[in-house]
Amino acid sequence: MDVNHLFTEPGMRDFTDQQRDLHMQDASQYAQIADVVRRRVAQSPIEGDRWLSARLRAWKVARQVRTMEKGAKLSAAGAEGLYTVFRHQVLELPDRREAAQERREQRREVRRSGRRGGAIGARAAKSLDKSAAHFNGLTSINGVPDARQPNFLDAEPSYYPMAAGAEGQSPSISDFFPREGRR
Template identity: 45%
Template sequence: MDINALFTDEGLRAFTATVRDQHVRDAQQYGQIADIVRSRLEQTPIEGDRWMSKRLRAWKVARQLKAMQKASGEAASKAEALYATYVNEVLELPQRRATAEAKKLERKNSRQTAVGAAVAGSLNKTVTSLNAPQAQAPGTAGQARPAEFVAPDNPWQQWPMAAGGEQAPNRTINDYFAKGEQG
């Protein structure tokens, strides 16, 4: 086997196909041998056997062959997985990287275009507003809003102590609630 041929698509495909076919054939043979061994041992009594001893013994021996059959089947599927992984991780990797780089460059260019358009729009808006005719005569100051008195909605502003001002004289609860009639 040429090890350099193993690192090509055709070489690895041929290797994995050969290995897969060998394991599939082995798995079939192990299954056939397991069936033959089980049936022969079930029919062959050994002195001192009880009523289920033959079947139990046949099952224990055939179970090992069935495990070999299962392992060969898994090895055949692992051979296919080897080829698929090689194709995915080695052969197709440069193409995937090139595609990812192209997408990244496209996203970068679209972001730069969007930022450029936003800056151009902002500058256009600024220039338009600066060049627009003014409603007031040049050299005059703009009219200020008249002063408004706003009544406090917050009851805490009524008490200087709560607002952080000077302290009011000590009050009691009776100052805040009307005294009831005592009688």
């Protein structure tokens, strides 16, 4: 086996496919052997056995082979995990780092441009307007409909009384956060 070929994507894929198939084939054989062992031991009573002694003994013996089967399946899963982790941690890492660096640069640029142009205050005001509109149940802000909000049909009349305080809508965000006593 060429070790340099192993550290390429096709090489690792081939290796892990071979190992996975080998371990799954072993697991299949172990399952068949466990079934044969269980049946054979159950059908071979030993002198002095009680009512379910042969079945219990067969289960105990076959359980060891079933453990081998589980181990083979775990090894097959480990082979598949090896390829996945290799691809994620080795092959795709440079691209992920580059994308993360680009996102960092974009955030820095947004922060730099926001400080100079006073855009932070405008964004805060827009956010507060959206919050007030949401609290009031409105679907548009300043007469501009929000395309992301779904259009609901009018509700049918309710036969239950309204909760206290639900009669009117607040006109602004300051109604939700009063400034009494703050200076």
